[in-house]
Ligand SMILES: [Fe+2]
């Protein structure tokens with residue numbers, strides 16, 4: 001049975017899968033949380049009464065976070081004229097939302113620690129993959145004129161976050177997933193997850209995004225990046241971009257790529273985005289350099 005979704009939100013899983021996801025997320029909510037300051041920033045920006053002053057106040061409580069945000073703002077990613085010396089100024093120039101997205105992005109690296117948890121799986125390779133997809137989604141968003149470069153970057157960065165939820169909540173089962181994939185290379189990653197865990201990383205990722213009260217657009221990305229066309233047309237754009245960037249990252253062999261199910265982006269997804277082969281080739285060429293830059297900015 002398909003789970004009933006609130007109005008305007010796509011159903012992500014069956015009732016049974018929803019229970020599996022909920023119980024795992026419930027167990028990790030106190031372990032795998034983003035740093036408290038990041039949660040504060042998310043809630044603050046979602047609050048319609050909050051101001052730039054409030055955001056500046058929260059960020060100024062964490063000097064290291066403030067410094068990392070300014071490093072990103074002053075990078076060639078933005079190409080802003082002159083150096084931006086304060087969070088205040090960054091908010092004025094880029095807006096509350098952009099600074100919020102940058103703050104979340106620079107906080108996420110911490111979640112991808114854990115090292116070699118199976119012979120063929122190292123969490124840091126998943127981080128490299130995620131940063132590559134983030135850089136690729138950002139390049140693609142620019143290419144198709146979607147705007148929102150920071151949201152695109154963050155969407156790419158979090159798309160496989162469900163795997164982190166699996167590792168945190170069901171580590172031994174996750175190792176089993178990797179083992180059965182090794183034994184049967186024809187098996188798809190999501191099939192192996194469903195076999196062992198009863199749900200896949202799309203569902204765990206969407207569950208985590210909901211529990212963290214991330215914007216719905218990001219929940220769509222985690223929940224549908226392997227099947228973006230299952231989303232209603234109005235909700236597909238960002239998830240289609242992430243889907244394409246996921247495939248490109250695998251083509252370029254950046255980080256852990258066994259979750260990617262196809263060797264080329266589906267033509268239906270490309271036409272949904274009005275993306276030409278030439279534009280794709282251009283992004284593929286730019287990707288290694290964009291990944292290097294993003295890795296330097298976010299840390300590894
Ligand atoms: Fe995935």
Ligand SMILES: [Fe+2]
Pocket residue numbers: 129133159160246259260
């Ligand atoms: Fe991925």
